[in-house]
Amino acid sequence: MTTTAPACAIPVAGDAVPEEELVARATAAREALGNRLVILGHHYQKHEVIRFADVTGDSFLLARRGAEATEADLVLFLGVYFMAEAADILAQPHQRVILPDLTAGCHLAECADIFTVNDAWEQITAHLPGRTIVPLTYMNSGADLKAFVGRNGGAVCTSGNAERAFRWARERGDMVFFFPDEHLGRNTACRLGMAPTAPVVWDPRHADLGGIAPDRLTASEIVLWKGFCNVHTAFTVRQIEETRAAHPDVTVIVHPECPYPVVEAADEDGSTEYIIRRLGEMPAGSTVAIGTDWNLVDRLRLQHPDKTVFCLKEDLCPCVTMNRITLPKLTWALESLAAGEVPNVVTVDDGMARDARLALDRMLTL
Ligand code: SF4
Structure with missing residues (x-):
């Protein structure tokens, strides 16, 4: 994955501009761009920016809608980094995906990285020769992890279709390796009738078998990655x-x-x-x-x-990274686009995008 602008390329003086002025400027820039631009807004975005969204939804729906807006060559994502990557994976060749703040990540997605997942995969497959292990990744993961499951016969899933994805994977193999969300994985296993303690949990901080006893790993059908969303685990x-x-x-x-x-x-x-x-x-x-x-x-x-x-928790802190997309940054991105500059482009390398797309396409067949 590459980007065309440094993460620091965001306005720092915008907060001093009155909100009405920013709204007027953002509206004017958006209107000037017309059908060249589609703005995708995730449900967790702030009110001050989501009102500019042409489409609202969850990450997968938005990525698809961006690709379907074929008249647009600019896809501006109000969301976090893995979502912009997914939009680029599904984008038409002429489309570029823009994220107003490249530091808008996702705590959950960052709980797993390609190096530790690769290491876990090598250890699990070496420990269980002859077993068919099907990797599944949650939508909230990097493009490199989506590509990993694509290369290894697995699929992506969302919180809306995780149960179907687990059933699909269990029909194809005798073990599911799911990352990065332990909790979604356990809740899904329970929906399939398993006890909450049945899945084993791979802790990447442990060098040997993720801290799982060898005989437990041998006996298990589902391996969950020890990752979590810091917003949803506050409940x-x-x-x-x-x-x-x-x-x-x-x-x-x-x-x-x-x-x-x-x-x-x-x-x-x-x-x-x-x-x-x-x-x-x-x-x-x-x-x-x-x-x-x-x-x-x-x-x-x-x-x-x-x-x-x-x-449910009245004093819950909103997702910090989602909230990095602010009205000043959106205004800056829109005005840059209207002026002919394309800032903060999120690009997934072709080979990675091809493998990740395989995993997304498998999800669509569920
Ligand atoms: S709410 Fe949780 S899963 Fe969603 S973007 Fe924020 S950290 Fe990631």
């Missing part, structure tokens, strides 16, 4: 208990990146798209506590004034 069972005590009629919905005990204690769990859909289905007067990023929950609260909607 606890105690918060659910206290919420139920304060609101006896509450429905608690959490994201499957939350730890298993939280998912088990909640009424429902599902992807961001699931949470948005469920809110729409619920009758007026419903009380709903949601365990996912604060920006999305706050937007849902505003969109459903007939319901009581709140975050």
Whole structure:
């Protein structure tokens, strides 16, 4: 993966400009670009930038929508780095993907890197000769990890199709190696009827077999990477208990990146798209506590004034990296594009993109 501008190429004086002026400037630049530009906005983005999005959604949906906007040669992603990479992997040859702040990463995605995953793969396959191991990576992973699973017969999955992906992988092999989210992996294994303790957890800080006893690894069917999202692991069972005590009629919905005990204690769990859909289905007067990023929950609260909607952890910090995309940076990116410069282009190397696309295409066949 390469980029065409240094990570420091972001405006630092923008915060001094009044918000109304930034909105007016961003709007003018966006209008000047017309159909040449499509703006994709992830659900966890701040209000101040998501209002400029032509399409909102989860990372995979957005990457596809960018590629479908064939009249656009510029795809501006309001999200984090792995999402912009995915958009570039699926992009048309004439499209370039722009991320207004190249430092907008993802804690979860960065829990696994190609070097430690390669090392784990070599150790597991050497320990289990003759076994068919199918690697699966969550969408929240680098392009190099998506390419790794593509090369090794595996697939990408999202939080919305993880159960189908695990079934698919188990039909093809006798072990699933899933990274980087331990919690989504365990919650998915439980949905398949396994005990929460059945999967083994590979800790990359351990040099030997990820800290797993050799006989346990031999006996296991699912190996999970010890990675987590720092937003979704902030939710606890105690918060659910206290919420139920304060609101006896509450429905608690959490994201499957939350730890298993939280998912088990909640009424429902599902992807961001699931949470948005469920809110729409619920009758007026419903009380709903949601365990996912604060920006999305706050937007849902505003969109459903007939319901009581709140975050399961009221003082939750929004995802820090998602929030790196600010109105000043978006304005700077739009004005640069309107002036004929294309800053902060995210590019995945052709070979890596080809292998990663294999893994994404396999997901589409699930
Ligand atoms: S909320 Fe979690 S998974 Fe999503 S971008 Fe932030 S750190 Fe990554």
